[in-house]
Amino acid sequence: MSIRSTDSFxxxxxxxxxxxxxxxxxxxxxxxxxxxxxxxxxxxxETVAGIREELTQEIALAIWQAxxxxxxxxxxxxxxxxxxHNRGLTHVRRRRAPQQSLDELEEADxxxxxxxHLDEQLAKTNQRERLVSAVQSLPIAxxxxxxxMLESLSHAEIGEVLGITENxxxxxxxxxxxxxxxxxxxxx
Amino acid sequence: MTxxxxxxxxxxxxxxxxxxxxxxxxxxxxxxxxxxxVQKTIHAQHRRFWLGNLLAxxxxxxxxxxxxxxxxHQASRLEKGRAIGVFVLLFVAVTCxxxxxxxxxxxxxxxxxxxxxxWRRRVLAQIRGLQIGTYIAIGWLVFCAMLAAxxxxxxxxxxxxxPTAYVAMMLSILLMLPVIWLGLMWLRRRxxxxxxxxxxxxxETETMNDCQETTG
Numbered sequence: 103m104s105i106r107s108t109d110s111f112x113x114x115x116x117x118x119x120x121x122x123x124x125x126x127x128x129x130x131x132x133x134x135x136x137x138x139x140x141x142x143x144x145x146x147x148e149t150v151a152g153i154r155e156e157l158t159q160e161i162a163l164a165i166w167q168a169x170x171x172x173x174x175x176x177x178x179x180x181x182x183x184x185x186x187h188n189r190g191l192t193h194v195r196r197r198r199a200p201q202q203s204l205d206e207l208e209e210a211d212x213x214x215x216x217x218x219h220l221d222e223q224l225a226k227t228n229q230r231e232r233l234v235s236a237v238q239s240l241p242i243a244x245x246x247x248x249x250x251m252l253e254s255l256s257h258a259e260i261g262e263v264l265g266i267t268e269n270x271x272x273x274x275x276x277x278x279x280x281x282x283x284x285x286x287x288x289x290x
Numbered sequence: 291m292t293x294x295x296x297x298x299x300x301x302x303x304x305x306x307x308x309x310x311x312x313x314x315x316x317x318x319x320x321x322x323x324x325x326x327x328v329q330k331t332i333h334a335q336h337r338r339f340w341l342g343n344l345l346a347x348x349x350x351x352x353x354x355x356x357x358x359x360x361x362x363h364q365a366s367r368l369e370k371g372r373a374i375g376v377f378v379l380l381f382v383a384v385t386c387x388x389x390x391x392x393x394x395x396x397x398x399x400x401x402x403x404x405x406x407x408x409w410r411r412r413v414l415a416q417i418r419g420l421q422i423g424t425y426i427a428i429g430w431l432v433f434c435a436m437l438a439a440x441x442x443x444x445x446x447x448x449x450x451x452x453p454t455a456y457v458a459m460m461l462s463i464l465l466m467l468p469v470i471w472l473g474l475m476w477l478r479r480r481x482x483x484x485x486x487x488x489x490x491x492x493x494e495t496e497t498m499n500d501c502q503e504t505t506g
Contacts, residue, residue: 133325141318162328188405195487230313237314243494246402251307252314265401283306 121170129166136182139253140165143183146237146249147190161189176262183255184263187246194242236285244278251275353380368441375433379426386422390415403492410488417481424474431467 133140140161148154164185172181237248250260257271266274353376360373394412397404438445449456 130325133328137324138315138318141324142314145318158324159328159331162324163331166328166332184402184405187402191402191406191409191491195484226313226316229309230316233310233313234317241494242491252311254311263402265399265403279307282310 125166125169129169132165132169132178132182133162136179137162140182140186142253143186143190143249145234146245147193149238157190157193160193161186164189177259179255180259180262183250183253183259187249187263191242232286236282239285240278240281243274244281247271247274247278248282251278350380353377366441366444368437368444371437371441375430375437379430382426383423386426387419390419390422406488406492410485410492413481413485413488417478417485420474420478420481427470 141158144154144158144161148157165182168181168185172178176184237245237252240248246264247260250263255263257268257275260275261268261271264271357373357377360369365373391412394408394415397408
C-alpha cells in the first residue's frame with residue numbers, strides 16, 4: 103500500500119516537472135514570437151525607457167502566470183494581447199511620473215542605421231515618432247483599439263480581446279483612426 | 291471608368307493603415323537580456339510564492355497548537371482568554387476576507403472590459419475590508435480591555451510590582467492608536483482614489499459603447 107502510494111507520489115512529481123518544462127518551452131516560444139509585439143505595446147503605455155523595460159517584463163511575467171490557465175479557447179495572440187493590455191491598464195493607474203515627450207524616443211533602443219539615404223531614414227524616424235507620440239496620447243480605450251489594429255489583429259480578435267462585438271469594433275476603429283489622424287496632425 | 295469617391299477613400303485608408311503598420315513594426319525590440327531578466331524574475335517569484343505559503347501555513351499551525359496547548363494545560367484564565375481571543379480574531383478576519391472577496395476571484399469573461407470590472411469589484415471589496423478591519427480592531431481593543439478587567443485580580447500584583455512598565459505600555463498603546471487610525475485613513479484614501487480612476491476607465495469604455503448604440 104505504502105509502496106503504491108510512494109510510486110503514485112513519484113509519478114505525480116514527474117508529471118508536475120514535465121508540465122512545468124512544457125510550460126517553460128511554450129513560454130520561451132511565445133517570447134520569441136511575440137516579444138517584439140509586447141515591447142511595442144509597452145511603448146504605447148509608457149514613454150520612459152527604464153520604466154517601459156519594467157513594464158515589458160511585467161507583461162511577460164503576467165503571461166507566464168496565466169499560461170497554465172490557457173486552454174486554447176482563443177488564439178494565442180488574443181490571449182497575449184489581452185494580458186498585455188490588462189497589465190498596461192494596471193501600469194497606467196500605478197504610474198506616478200509624468201509622461202515624457204518625444205525626447206525619450208530619441209533614445210529608442212534600436213541600432214543606428216548607418217546605411218545611405220539618411221534623409222529618407224530621418225523622415226521615416228520622424229513619421230514613426232509622430233505615430234508613437236499620437237498613440238501614446240490617445241485615451242486608453244482608443245489606444246487599445248489602435249494598438250490591436252496596428253498589430254494586425256482581425257476585428258473578431260480585437261472584439262475578443264476587448265470584450266465587444268465585431269460590429270462595435272468596426273465603429274470604434276473608425277472613430278479611433280479619426281482620433282489618431284487628428285492627433286498626428288496636432289503633434290506635427 | 292467612373293471615379294468612385296468611396297472606393298478612393300477606402301484605398302487611401304488602407305494605404306494609410308499599411309504605412310502606420312510599417313512604422314509601428316519598427317518601433318521597439320526587446321532588449322537583448324530581456325528573456326534572461328524575465329526568467330530570473332520568474333524564479334524569484336516562484337521562491338517567494340512557496341516561502342510565503344510556508345510561512346502562512348506555519349503561522350496558522352503555530353496559532354492552533356498554541357491555542358490547544360493553552361486550553362489543555364493548566365493555563366490561567368487570562369492565558370486561555372488570550373489564546374481564544376487570538377484564534378477568534380484570526381478566524382473572524384479570514385472569514386470576513388473570504389466573504390468580502392466573493393465574486394472577485396476571477397473575471398466573468400476574459401476580456402479587458404471584464405478585467406476592469408473585476409478590478410473595480412476588488413477595490414470596492416478592499417475598501418469594505420478596511421472598514422470592517424477598523425471595526426475588528428475596535429472590537430479587539432474592547433475584548434482586551436474586558437479580558438484585563440475580568441482578570442484584574444491576576445494582573446494587579448504584576449501592575450503594582452512594575453508600575454512604570456505598565457504605564458509605558460499603556461502610553462505606547464495610546465500613541466499607537468492614532469498612528470494606526472491615520473494609516474487606515476491613508477490606505478482608504480488611496481483605495482478611494484483608485485476606485486475613482488477605475489470607474490473613470492470603465493465609464494470611458496461604456497461611453498464608447500453608448501456612442502456606438504446611438505450611432506448604430
